[in-house]
Amino acid sequence: MPRRATRCRAQCYIRQNPSIIEVIMLDSSGRLTGLLCGTQPMNDIWAPRATLQRMLDVEAALARASATHNVIPQAAVPAIEAACHADQLDADALARDAALGGNLAIPLVKQLTARVKAADAEASKFVHWGATSQDIIDTATVLQLRDTFELLDTGLQSTCNAIAQLAATHRATPMIGRTWLQQALPITLGLKFAQWLDALLRHRERLDALRERVLVLQFGGAAGTLASLRAAAPQVTQALAQELGLTVPTLPWHTQRDRIAETAAFFGMLIGTLGKIARDVSLQMQTEIDELAEPAAAGKGGSSTMPHKRNPVGCAAVLTAATRAPGLVATVFAGMVQEHERALGGWQAEWDALPDLARLAGGALANIEQIASGLNVNVPRLAANLDITHGLILGEAVMLALGDSIGRMNAHHLVERASKAAIREGRTLFDVLSADAAVTEHLSVERLKQLLDPAHYVGQAHAFVDAALALHTARSQRTISKE
Numbered sequence: 223m224p225r226r227a228t229r230c231r232a233q234c235y236i237r238q239n240p241s242i243i244e245v246i247m248l249d250s251s252g253r254l255t256g257l258l259c260g261t262q263p264m265n266d267i268w269a270p271r272a273t274l275q276r277m278l279d280v281e282a283a284l285a286r287a288s289a290t291h292n293v294i295p296q297a298a299v300p301a302i303e304a305a306c307h308a309d310q311l312d313a314d315a316l317a318r319d320a321a322l323g324g325n326l327a328i329p330l331v332k333q334l335t336a337r338v339k340a341a342d343a344e345a346s347k348f349v350h351w352g353a354t355s356q357d358i359i360d361t362a363t364v365l366q367l368r369d370t371f372e373l374l375d376t377g378l379q380s381t382c383n384a385i386a387q388l389a390a391t392h393r394a395t396p397m398i399g400r401t402w403l404q405q406a407l408p409i410t411l412g413l414k415f416a417q418w419l420d421a422l423l424r425h426r427e428r429l430d431a432l433r434e435r436v437l438v439l440q441f442g443g444a445a446g447t448l449a450s451l452r453a454a455a456p457q458v459t460q461a462l463a464q465e466l467g468l469t470v471p472t473l474p475w476h477t478q479r480d481r482i483a484e485t486a487a488f489f490g491m492l493i494g495t496l497g498k499i500a501r502d503v504s505l506q507m508q509t510e511i512d513e514l515a516e517p518a519a520a521g522k523g524g525s526s527t528m529p530h531k532r533n534p535v536g537c538a539a540v541l542t543a544a545t546r547a548p549g550l551v552a553t554v555f556a557g558m559v560q561e562h563e564r565a566l567g568g569w570q571a572e573w574d575a576l577p578d579l580a581r582l583a584g585g586a587l588a589n590i591e592q593i594a595s596g597l598n599v600n601v602p603r604l605a606a607n608l609d610i611t612h613g614l615i616l617g618e619a620v621m622l623a624l625g626d627s628i629g630r631m632n633a634h635h636l637v638e639r640a641s642k643a644a645i646r647e648g649r650t651l652f653d654v655l656s657a658d659a660a661v662t663e664h665l666s667v668e669r670l671k672q673l674l675d676p677a678h679y680v681g682q683a684h685a686f687v688d689a690a691l692a693l694h695t696a697r698s699q700r701t702i703s704k705e
Contacts, residue, residue, distance in 0.1 A: 442474025
């Protein structure tokens with residue numbers, strides 16, 4: 223019989239023959255745009271097939287744990303395990319029946335039971351023993367989050383390494399600091415990189431804490447009491463957690479969604495920090511600024527009509543994620559207010575929002591890692607932009623030095639007058655100040671040159687860079703010692 227393809231609600235294509243059903247994804251996110259703001263590895267973790275497989279992993283582990291403590295016969299386990307493979311499921315029927323049943327676990331258990339029954343009718347009696355649908359879905363989600371955290375941790379480590387290298391290289395490279403999008407005072411490029419690094423290091427610490435709280439089993443049965451397992455409930459719970467490599471929580475958390483909300487918040491904050499980095503790079507990549515640029519690659523950043531364009535497409539992907547993330551986080555937070563012992567809408571709202579946040583976080587991090595690893599720095603342009611105001615940005619330095627002799631307010635009036643004259647006459651601030659006897663009476667020409675050198679007015683920038691690099695080194699050493 224020839225194969226035929228049909229569209230399924232899970233945004234995949236089902237190719238059928240008499241012996242097997244294959245799920246063919248456009249990409250593992252099920253979207254044509256899945257790789258614009260995501261990555262294949264993260265999309266794979268949250269792909270429809272992976273979600274189903276994680277649910278089946280929980281069902282198989284439940285059978286093993288239950289048999290270990292004589293809740294179900296040991297003889298039932300092989301048939302249940304053999305049926306717990308996603309490629310044996312009818313994805314089209316699952317998507318259709320999930321809409322009727324209210325979640326994926328109900329039709330999944332139905333199909334799983336039928337599969338087991340076809341091989342061992344007696345074993346089919348013990349499928350899904352003692353669990354409720356939410357136990358399976360939540361625990362499967364936790365397993366996917368564990369994979370997600372591993373991927374993000376690896377990406378964060380690589381990104382921090384790349385940014386730390388940039389910070390060290392440009393520790394003392396002067397550039398203009400900008401406030402309200404206007405030139406303010408000199409800083410160093412290394413300080414900007416150190417600020418990125420410092421924020422990402424805090425996210426690494428958050429991820430460590432998140433793992434401890436989130437990677438826990440969900441197992442409570444119909445109303446969170448595990449009454450169906452009678453006296454064996456504690457033993458089966460412990461065995462199930464061990465099978466899955468998860469921690470046993472104090473009690474089931476069906477309608478206590480703080481763990482999931484904290485995870486969503488972490489994703490949102492990480493994406494926000496990555497968005498800040500992307501905003502900095504994209505602003506400094508403007509033609510008129512031209513201080514930084516994304517690494518070039520064949521086919522990357524071009525325009526369909528303007529051959530000269532080099533668009534910050536990596537930054538665009540990150541900023542897209544940063545635009546979408548707050549709404550998704552808000553969705554998860556809104557779902558925390560749940561009814562009694564099982565939610566009516568709040569839990570269900572997590573099912574798309576949380577995976578989307580994970581995909582966006584993974585994609586944003588991968589883009590920033592790629593940008594940081596090959597960032598182009600235009601040092602001559604940094605220097606040129608520092609001199610756009612012809613020294614006006616160093617007025618504060620002169621004012622403070624002059625204020626030591628004549629007082630701050632008098633010094634402010636002198637420097638302000640000189641600044642206006644420089645703008646009006648098209649002269650440098652040095653030229654105006656060095657010709658003013660009221661200034662040179664207290665500051666020599668050589669002292670004025672020193673004060674008007676941007677490299678001499680970066681305050682604690684070098685020390686701040688060193689502090690961030692020291693934190694990064696300490697974190698890296700802790701990571702190595704754990705391994």
